[in-house]
Amino acid sequence: MAVDHTRFLTDLHTLRSFGASGVGKGVIRPAYSKADIAARQWLAARMAEAGLTPHVDPVGNLFGLADGPSLLMGSHSDSQPEGGWLDGALGVIAALEIARSSDRPISVVSFQDEEGRFGVTTGSAVWSGGLSLEQADVLIDGSGVTFGSARAEMAKKSQGFVDPVRFSGFIEMHIEQGPALDAAGEQIGVVTDIVGIRDMVITFQGQQNHAGTTPMHLRRDAFQALSLFNTRLNDRFRNVVMPQTVWTIGRVDVHPNASSIVPGRVRFSMQWRDGDPERLVRMEDIIRATAQQIAEEQGVTLTYGPMLGLEPVSMDPVLRGALESGAQAIAPGRWRNMPSGALHDATNVSRLMPVAMLFVPSIDGISHDFAEDTAEEDLVAGLRVLDRAVHSLEE
């Protein structure tokens, strides 16, 4: 049976009616919200129609299980507080359409809380063993609700965790959430690896002073230390980074943050991402050496918060090769290999089985926004690549 493009697009639009924001195609469907739970009930019914057995696990991950061994496909159906209609949802509905049309046994999954209302990709992190249920249950959302209490209603109806041994691998289709494919006019990205990430908080402590009576040469201005650190770091990274390497100072807290007071302290986030674990280490060395040098030169003290680290994940060569063959057949000259700069559920699932990922373009690179969108022909191209890949894996 061939994939049905119309049924696929219709289901995708129906899913966005759950938590529709009324602004463009945007959705408001955070994990465990009424809209999220209703969407999962609707999905479970679609899975059952497709001959799959719906299965909710204790954290609210929804599986549609094929009988016997199968390939797992899917993504997540929860959204950001102000989210787009495709982020996660695309991968779930595409998986459903492949399961409906393929001769090969395909199971479908919608992971819970990928968007991090509580943690980071919480549902797949617990299922894969990266985060224990005890650790997860004490996580708190922005309004003080615990993960434990939020999942309680779903946990009551749970049939336990699914044994991953029944799955031979996992394929996740997703929007790129960046500008590369759209800018190049391409339709498909086959992911080579999900980049690793390092994130830590750095503090420079100088001397808070009167901004009128303290001469420039006697100041130990923490903001000036940060600015100098940033300038020198950008300069030193030039010889180390690749085009896909990114680094960001996204959070800056100045103390006491008043126009007439020389800043006494600045606390800021330093985050960097790359697909090469060795480059992540070299960048860390440069960051620490530069911060130390600035601290000595500027007469400020330097402290580091704990460093968050996630290692890069390489895609499985066999699954990735099937996606590449599919891309070459459906979108010749309009696809590329590319890393994923964002985290995805596939990062966690890679602990359990081979994984691969497929991207379609995000118009203007916009995501996590009501304005997020993708041309329907590109959505369909992605579905067709998935279909080809699954066929080729059967052979």
Add this chain to the structure above:
Amino acid sequence: MAVDHTRFLTDLHTLRSFGASGVGKGVIRPAYSKADIAARQWLAARMAEAGLTPHVDPVGNLFGLADGPSLLMGSHSDSQPEGGWLDGALGVIAALEIARSSDRPISVVSFQDEEGRFGVTTGSAVWSGGLSLEQADVLIDGSGVTFGSARAEMAKKSQGFVDPVRFSGFIEMHIEQGPALDAAGEQIGVVTDIVGIRDMVITFQGQQNHAGTTPMHLRRDAFQALSLFNTRLNDRFRNVVMPQTVWTIGRVDVHPNASSIVPGRVRFSMQWRDGDPERLVRMEDIIRATAQQIAEEQGVTLTYGPMLGLEPVSMDPVLRGALESGAQAIAPGRWRNMPSGALHDATNVSRLMPVAMLFVPSIDGISHDFAEDTAEEDLVAGLRVLDRAVHSLEE
């Protein structure tokens, strides 16, 4: 009658008992607080003992009026929320001691809200006509109280505003609140001018983006724009500024201020001070040209908030000459001419009459802090210079 050093120091220590913080010699005596009002009642009694007529005006400025024409001396007795014992208080008690001991008619003043619970040097600003009572009354403190309601209790007992025509000039003694005299081991600073100040808020608006999926070359990172602006501005100022020129980025607000999001907006304060009005204008030109250039280079938009501007104020040559003669007599080789980098009540009073200012050292340059202090021999040296200056003006 000679100045009485012991009586002067005793009164200065008694004044710090009103709102004593219990931490070092610190005081907590913000404008219109119970401690502030009690201190002013005690001061009024001391003024009456000295043969002066206490007079409270509608905003709570406390005068001790000599009969007929007189020289006005004083400062303020309100403090910062966590203030030192000498900031303002020194000038008021020194004026009281000079009024008690001088043969010449001396009036004494303690201005209200110099420390800016509501505005900036609010009491002297209203008295001098720089700020109307209507404008002042709607000013709000940090907890939402209006100036109008805070002054109401004192206004009931007010005898109206004092006509400034009765005063021939104003001399204000103050702690330096900076490190220059202390670092040089000097006792006296004779102020040449109070520097002018410019203060405005600048906003760079770039594009908020995902910190994992947005390549470096496609970013319009507002924090990077600020850092580059700061670096280039420091560089360009080198050829324009004098050793006493200061400039400060004291407040920085990054939006949305999250480690995984490329900053979409940064709003920051830009303040600069100098004694030369032309230099203030040249610096403004450089700031605006640099910001414009950065905005164009980085693809961010640029907006300015309203600019606060206070012109530099030169001290009166006759009053200043008298202070210089006194300094030379009391502290030969241990005094200097210097600008004031901080604002003072004298800035406002200069609208009404000739003004001059005298500084004594701040240990380690510390002020607006419980740790603020000055050696007692330096306090006495300052008193003696004032005494000499008043004598020489009589001749």
